[in-house]
Amino acid sequence: MDSATPAKSRGFARDFVRRSVPRPWRLAAEASTVLIAAVVAFPLYWMVLSAFKPAGEIESAEPRPWTSAPTLESFRRVFGQQEFGRYFLNSLVVAGTVVAASALIAFLAATAVTRFRFRFRTTLLIMFLIAQTVPVEALTIPLFFQMRDLGLLNTLSALILPHIAFSLPFAIWMLRGFVKAVPEALEEAAYIDGASRTRFLWQILFPLVLPGLVATSVFSFISAWNDFLFAKSFIISDTSQSTLPMALLVFFKPDEPDWGGVMAASTVMTIPVLIFFVLVQRRLVSGLGGAVKD
Structure with a gap:
């Protein structure tokens, strides 16, 4: 074509x-x-x-x-924070890990539920839908106790794991349509030419569903980057593990909030999201278009 x-x-x-x-x-x-x-x-x-x-x-x-x-006085106060650089780096680590891990797992899971027939396949897909309907706030307390039992409180893992779990249902459902749109005849032709299943998966199927991966990655990135609920709930005493949204709390003084600092910090937080959008804009549009078409 x-x-x-x-x-x-x-x-x-x-x-x-x-x-x-x-x-x-x-x-x-x-x-x-x-x-x-x-x-x-x-x-x-x-x-x-x-x-x-x-x-x-x-x-x-x-x-x-x-x-x-x-x-630029508000920005000077923001960048003058002693831990601001660490907060920014922690946010990058959390968001980057969530995007990479959720994209990889969602791609493999979407391929499995689309290309293979196994017991409880329909049940598994329904469970993905149900998982999307559960409010995050309702699971915060159970997740807190689970992270405490696993010894993950006050670590970045306590933020990464829940975000991966909440990103997967949407990502799998969306990528399922992209994988399904790839003709099975293409897979059969690749096998006839001597390609293994692994080679077909990464060299043929992966590039074809890449627009869908980009689209799901945008939502995963925004969710992890802007998260305040988990950061406030799971990072209790070790401020060195806090993320960028927690930096806003520094400017919320009880008697006299520093609104200039709040707005400056929020502007700084928005810049990486805009840069990410610009970098993936074309693939994002084609990915969303493919999802609607499917």
């Missing part, structure tokens, strides 16, 4: 919509889209703006959507 075929198909679809939808309705739809995007983006804009505002403007009784005296 020509690699330009998907782009041609999307262009044809856009031209068809433009011809079939009346211009007033199309303009109304575009205006609504811009309005919704502005509403969604406004909190992000306000966060970044507040990070650059001086303290007097942040605490003003008449907030303004701009600043006449931008300053």
Whole structure:
């Protein structure tokens, strides 16, 4: 198949919509889209703006959507924290490990439940669905006792393992559609050409489902990077094992919260997520498109 075929198909679809939808309705739809995007983006804009505002403007009784005296003082306070670098590194370790481990396990599990027939296969898939419906808050206390019994409290493993467990059901269900979309005739042809099952798995099947892996990895990364509940529950006394969301607590003083520091720290936390999105943007779009198509 020509690699330009998907782009041609999307262009044809856009031209068809433009011809079939009346211009007033199309303009109304575009205006609504811009309005919704502005509403969604406004909190992000306000966060970044507040990070650059001086303290007097942040605490003003008449907030303004701009600043006449931008300053980096809030960022200086954030980077001046003694443990900020360690928090940042811990977050990278947790998020990176969760993404890599959940992607690998989900890929192998999705291949197994799609390509093989075994007892309790349907039951296992239903259990994946049920696991997605359980609120995380309801499992925090049982997980705390489990981590305590395993001796993992105050370690990064106490954050990594639960996030892997919560990421797997969604990742397996999503990747199952990608694996199922690969024709079995392709697998048979590879075996006829002398390829082993392992070679087919990693050299043929893995590249084909890579867009789906990227899509699931984005959700795993965001969940692990922004986690506050597990970090607060499982890291009790050893602050050297805390992650970046815990750095926000430094600026929440009982009597006078440092909102400039909170917004600056939140802005710094957002940057790695945006960079990750930019790096995987193309594969993310194709991955989500493939999931919808399936």
